[in-house]
Amino acid sequence: MSQSVKPIPASEENRILSRVCVIGAGVMGAGIAAHIASAGVPVLLLDRAEGGDRSSLAKTAIERMLKTDPSPFMDPATAKLITPGNIEDHLADVAGCDWILEAIIERPDLKQALYKKLDAVRHPGTPVSSNTSTIPLHTLTEGMPEAFKKDFLVTHFFNPPRYMRLLEIVSAPETDPTHVTKLTTFCDCVLGKTVVKAKDTPGFIANRIGTFWMLVAVKTAIDSGLTIEQVDAVIGRPFGIPKTGIFGLIDLVGVDLIPHINASMKATLPANDRYRDFADDIPLIGRMIETGYTGRKGKGGFYRLNRKGSEKIKESVNLLTGEYVLSERFILPPHLKRAEDLMTSDDRLGACARQVMGETLAYAASLVPEISDDIAGIDKAMERGFNWKKGPFALIDQIGPARFATLLQSLDIPVPPLVARVGTGRFYEERDNVPHELTPAGTYKPVPRAEGILLLDDIRKRGKPVLSGKSGALWDIGDGIACFEITTKMNTFDENVLTILENAITHVKDHFKALVLYTDADNFSAGANIGLALFAVNMAAWSETLKLVLKGQKVLKALKYAPFPVVAAPAGLALGGGCELILHSDAIQAHAELYTGLVECGVGLIPGWGGCGEMLLRLRADPRTPRGPMPATREVFEMIAMARVSKSAAEARRMHILRKTDGITMNRDRVLADAKTRALTMIEGYVAPEQPEFHVPGEAGYTAFTMAVDGMVRQGTATPHDRIVSGELASVLTGGSHDVTENVSEQQMMDLESRSFMRLIHTIPTLDRIEHMLETGKPLRN
Incomplete structure (x- = not known):
């Protein structure tokens, strides 16, 4: 569910369904149940009664999904929102559900037999739908009571339900139109689906x-x-x-x-x-x-x-x-x-x-x-x-x-x-x-667009950017809000991206009230362009490499301390430098499918644009983190050293890349609108953050981290070059030569980052890792 200020229409009737029943715990039915639970909505999952544990089919389906990769759940913890049961013992429980979704075998006779049982126990007026992809709606309702036909629809999800965005809704002339409206709103705003209305024809659309x-x-x-x-x-x-x-x-x-x-x-x-x-x-x-x-x-x-x-x-x-x-x-x-x-x-x-x-x-x-x-x-x-x-x-x-x-x-x-x-x-x-x-009549009509959807592509068609370069652009998206997009391949960072972003910060300061970082592309940013970095290194252009590192630090800190709110709206990949970009924003409004992390260690480097310090600040701001310099530092060290990447925005929140106050939007087409709304709420009284100091664990912490990695190398779970890379990371996070009694300024932390980054990029194993990643797309274990 979108967690921005006004995530979905305010009408109480359409706001949310409090509980959904899914009948059929096969791959499709269970996947739909998992997706609904991922949106924070409780689900009753029923299947046949079988064996000693009569609800074993539904229970087994949940257990299977928790082991499946990629996972049907955005957050495994939401599996607790699914209540397993069986249609013999628990069918009466559907009376407490606001939507009953049938996803059993594609046989009209079995479906109709189930509908007759449901009709006897459901609350009057509760919508019932089938997930069928092959059976016409009129066939399913043939011989059923008129009251049931009024409440019946087809809601055709695509497999796997979490990752496929399409939902086809099919209704009959006798279907109550309020059911179509309610389920369309719910599936769009809460489940994040692109809802398309289809006619009752074979295969739908x-x-x-x-x-x-x-x-x-x-x-x-x-x-x-x-x-x-x-x-x-x-x-x-x-x-x-x-x-x-x-x-x-x-x-x-x-x-x-x-x-x-x-x-x-x-x-x-x-x-x-x-x-x-x-x-x-x-x-x-x-x-x-x-x-x-x-x-x-x-x-x-x-x-x-x-x-x-x-x-x-x-x-x-x-x-x-x-x-x-x-x-x-x-x-x-x-x-x-x-x-x-x-x-x-x-x-x-x-x-x-x-x-x-x-x-x-x-x-x-x-x-x-x-x-x-x-x-x-x-x-x-x-x-x-x-x-x-x-x-x-x-x-x-x-x-x-x-x-x-x-x-x-x-x-x-x-x-x-x-x-x-x-x-x-x-x-x-x-x-x-x-x-x-x-239209079929040969006339033209506006393309239908649900309220609350804003696409950068729409803005792009209406005019030119207020600033542009070959690697990025700044757009006016209305109400005093600007939007910055990267336009390189995979939205990777190069010097031109940093230059246009730096110019954008200045321009927003003079002409706008807030800034959103967003792209309509599949991925927010795959990080720094390591191909260009490798080219520079092969040319022995060390000064140019250092210049890029320092410029990245300068621009991202300018973003962080800008005199206006900055909201990052990432979707898809936000890796390395892309992750550092969102870490320097005042707020994040992420798409639910966000795959983010500081992955530099995977190519033999460490974050060089302030990512280490920003992660430390996030961990230490969480009241659940134990006090003292070591606990937060240990967690950040493990996350970065292992190049962990979130498998969803929910996991990014558990990794502290997203804070509790950051929002998650389920529908990809609503991310920009939600981010803009978030930015508008932050304008009044906005004050840029103060520069922090870091209480570091010092030499004792450095020794603890390096000893742990040494043990992993001896066990064969880490490589000799992992020891070198993690050693540099440990040096940055523990303050280098600073003592545990001394605080480290943000600038000192960035200096430590840049020095460690440059030492690593001089090493042959790191260059081998970069080259292997470019050639194969996979990390090299050397």
Whole structure:
């Protein structure tokens, strides 16, 4: 749940559901229960009564999730909010729940039998929903009482519920609209979902289009003679599709899913639906399933890891023979990096792209208004349900609707009426700085936007930044609040980022009331650009390296002591320097999926921009930390030395990177608005913090830390270079040569950081670690 000043609409009816019942403790039902509990809402989880402990299925599901990695819980402690039970002994308890969500096996007869039992015990007017992905709503409610139909919906979560942002809501004409409003608000504001309203049609929106796309891709790949790697490269990043591509995605969701999809769609789709042209059984997939190659959950799928001794070799299926061969990475030629270039290329790669994406985008356009009247909703469904960067209609706009229509004609694919209607225009237009979308009637309407959502992309479309450089920009987001964003790859820090941030601080001081640090990108910041650092070191540019360290310290402290509030709004990765940036902010309004930490020791360095001191201040400000110089120092030492990274914002709070007063927002699209609200509340009477002094443990503390690491080296759990790196870290945190009776100023702490950083970057093992991280993305244990 968003924990900003005004996290969700104030209406008491829509504010929050006090308790939710989930029935079905399988992977999906249990995952939904875990996500609801992660939002701080109590859950009753029921399944069949089985064995001596009649609630063992639900209990086992909770235990299993606590051991699962990645975890379905944002905070394992919230597992206590789930009460396990069974539908024979505890069904009457649903009367105390505000929403009943069914997630049992996909059989209408079993679901309806359950609904009849629920109808006898639920509180009148309580919404009941099914998590079905294949059964139409009207089938589920057939023969049920009218009062039950009024309270029934479909709420289709995507797997895994914690990480997939899409939720499709389907209602019937007789469904009480207040249930749709209430559950939409709850799932958006409290559970953090992008809620898309779908019509009661087979597969709803995302699965209807997404599974069609997968089927077309597999059949096209087999017919094209291309390798799996080539197809994944073509139907991948040029179209804003994750690097898993088609075949990696099928391995992830399960190869054995395809026959089930085919059977379900054949049973429910109209006779003339183009889906049916691709829904025939695929012999290769049948053979893979028979031999246990069902994807990542089986022995492998289209890709597998084959062990030869201690070595793992990646292999892939030859689509013509069905045999596994060595997987060879395929890189698209530079002139085929864009979707529009691939779609018009005359080679086999272009032919594959045209066939797969031509069929898919045309199919999506042909389904309006059958599956939805809202093309923006369809785009959101594919973006959030299949992780496309752009949905079908945004992709057609990128290619050019008129050009796309011509391509379809060349492929003998019928041009959908909506594509013909848009002609030389576009599906999306900006009108009076408001994004508009084409309607089925051929007119334009504003793209629906829930209250409380603010995106930097919206600000970007309305004008130019007040300050900009090649590595960052400063935006006016209204009400006297400025927003600074980093614009480098992975939002890494270089000297240009520090320069534009330094200029932004000065500009905000003169023209704004507060500053928010934010980006719409997937990751807040992956830290310093270690590639540039390695280049500088290889050139023996030691003075330039030191200059960057000192400049980073100067700029982040200028941020900390600026005469205006600074609110960091991180999401995704906030590592190393990115973590130090948020540590220097007055407040943090984080997205729930925040993966942050001071990870410099992983590449043989230590935090160099004030991170050590800021973490000490956070630990010592917590009244739960024992008094004295050693307890806080020990905890910070262990966290930094082990390069710990939070697996959620909740864990970042336990690590003290987030304070108790910092906020967590569940919905990614609401982070900026919540951060802006937070900044507005801090303006009146704002006073910059005073410079601290540090009570350090001195030489005794340094000795204790180094002895502990020496023991780990002897046991083989730490390497010889770990001893050197942790020794420098210990020196900084314990005050260097300062005695336990002396306090260390903030500037002295930063001086210790910069000296230790420079000593480490002179060492060959540290350079080896940096180079290995750049080449493999993994830490080197040397």
